[in-house]
Amino acid sequence: MTSATSQPPTDGARAPDGPRRTRAEALRAAVAGGAALGAAALAGAWTRPAATIGRPTPTQDARILNFLLVVEETQAGFYEAALRSGALRGDLLEFARVVAPQERDHVALLRRRLGRRAAAPPRLDFGDAITDAPRFRAAAIDLEEQAAAAYIGQGASLTAAAMQDAARIVAVEARHAAWIRDLAGEDPAPRPADPASPAADVLSHLRQKGFLR
Amino acid sequence: MSGPTDLTFADIDRDEALLEAVAALHGETRAAFLRKAAIGGGALLAALAMPPSAGAAARLTDTAVLQFGLRFERLQATFYTEADRLGTVGRMPAAKQQWARTLGAHERAHVRIIKQILGDKAGPRPFFDFHGSTESDGSFTRTAVAMEDLTVALLTGVTPHMQDRRLSAALFGLLTTEARHAAWARHLVGTTPAARSFDDPRPVADVQSIVDATHFIRASPRLRRRRSRPRFTG
Numbered sequence: 001m002t003s004a005t006s007q008p009p010t011d012g013a014r015a016p017d018g019p020r021r022t023r024a025e026a027l028r029a030a031v032a033g034g035a036a037l038g039a040a041a042l043a044g045a046w047t048r049p050a051a052t053i054g055r056p057t058p059t060q061d062a063r064i065l066n067f068l069l070v071v072e073e074t075q076a077g078f079y080e081a082a083l084r085s086g087a088l089r090g091d092l093l094e095f096a097r098v099v100a101p102q103e104r105d106h107v108a109l110l111r112r113r114l115g116r117r118a119a120a121p122p123r124l125d126f127g128d129a130i131t132d133a134p135r136f137r138a139a140a141i142d143l144e145e146q147a148a149a150a151y152i153g154q155g156a157s158l159t160a161a162a163m164q165d166a167a168r169i170v171a172v173e174a175r176h177a178a179w180i181r182d183l184a185g186e187d188p189a190p191r192p193a194d195p196a197s198p199a200a201d202v203l204s205h206l207r208q209k210g211f212l213r
Numbered sequence: 214m215s216g217p218t219d220l221t222f223a224d225i226d227r228d229e230a231l232l233e234a235v236a237a238l239h240g241e242t243r244a245a246f247l248r249k250a251a252i253g254g255g256a257l258l259a260a261l262a263m264p265p266s267a268g269a270a271a272r273l274t275d276t277a278v279l280q281f282g283l284r285f286e287r288l289q290a291t292f293y294t295e296a297d298r299l300g301t302v303g304r305m306p307a308a309k310q311q312w313a314r315t316l317g318a319h320e321r322a323h324v325r326i327i328k329q330i331l332g333d334k335a336g337p338r339p340f341f342d343f344h345g346s347t348e349s350d351g352s353f354t355r356t357a358v359a360m361e362d363l364t365v366a367l368l369t370g371v372t373p374h375m376q377d378r379r380l381s382a383a384l385f386g387l388l389t390t391e392a393r394h395a396a397w398a399r400h401l402v403g404t405t406p407a408a409r410s411f412d413d414p415r416p417v418a419d420v421q422s423i424v425d426a427t428h429f430i431r432a433s434p435r436l437r438r439r440r441s442r443p444r445f446t447g
Binding site: 195196 | 315316318322323326365368370373374378379383385386388389391392394395396400405406407410411412
């Protein structure tokens with residue numbers, strides 16, 4: 001979709017013992033030249049030949065919206081299962097309580113737009129990501145980043161009305177991403193422009209994590 | 214959620230002057246209200262409390278949208294840069310300093326990006342006067358929170374309507390960054406980062422009138438306006 005598609009989205013779900021970029025480091029990077037990277041990605045997206053973006057059609061809309069529906073169903077299912085588990089406390093509980101119904105609203109809007117073309121809900125499995133607070137936090141960051149990158153990658157290939165829906169939704173996904181990153185002590189806005197992720201990458205990532213069966 | 218934003222004035226406008234202004238809104242037109250609203254950051258907050266203007270968005274050329282976007286990004290970049298230069302940012306708690314400096318770096322990057330896309334259509338940099346909003350933590354933060362939410366509404370509106378789809382693709386990545394800024398800012402001031410399930414778009418003309426109401430952008434530098442009372446003589 002864009003030149004940024006070759007670059008996977010930041011994996012917020014790094015191993016807990018892995019290197020974690022502190023906010024101060026992230027800030028220095030942003031000021032010292034990380035900003036230029038985002039600029040290049042964005043300008044690159046613009047200078048790419050238009051042919052890389054499929055001409056929007058209702059058929060293509062259905063394909064893209066069904067992909068985004070899988071992403072939204074995964075998120076909604078994740079937060080709802082975590083709330084049911086009763087394991088969340090404090091800030092994380094408040095986060096899940098606000099975000100779960102918002103993801104369900106996204107599912108409902110996509111299903112309404114798709115009508116009879118909507119695919120059946122996927123089978124999900126979150127293991128201990130819904131019962132263990134640090135794993136929940138890592139999985140939430142991962143899911144929100146995947147969702148934002150998925151919309152960034154697909155949004156411009158939609159017809160006008162569907163693209164408006166995508167913009168209204170992705171802004172909220174990005175808000176969720178920043179919020180949960182802030183709760184995890186990670187930089188809420190690590191780049192001046194966010195990268196896109198191809199649909200195939202997002203789906204294989206969700207399968208590899210075991211969330212999507 | 215009631216209304217277009219949950220960000221109540223009581224949350225961020227401690228002196229409640231705006232609350233009174235909004236209470237007096239009934240029966241007034243938007244234009245009349247915006248004319249009366251306090252200039253500066255107050256106008257931003259007041260405007261955000263009002264629903265987006267109804268009616269179909271005007272069809273603008275991509276260049277016109279980007280030129281407006283550039284003015285708005287320049288305004289934001291200058292706002293953060295000035296607050297840093299004045300020492301306002303440096304006097305904030307560490308977490309807020311990181312927030313303010315990251316946003317400044319990002320907005321300056323956005324200016325460079327849009328200038329690069331516009332090329333010789335970028336136009337000259339306007340002059341800014343923030344009417345004191347960059348000088349204290351409180352006014353700086355209130356203005357920043359409102360400005361970031363307004364940017365999200367602007368980009369939510371323009372992104373799907375670009376004539377060149379490549380620009381829509383690029384703007385999606387800016388929209389999410391601005392939404393992160395807004396959520397981060399809201400979290401810092403203790404209000405919910407994601408108030409609603411969907412972010413609503415605001416037409417360019419709407420944002421234009423809000424920016425006009427702040428009087429942040431000036432046609433000429435402040436000095437020139439004071440020609441009758443020159444600072445330097447002889």
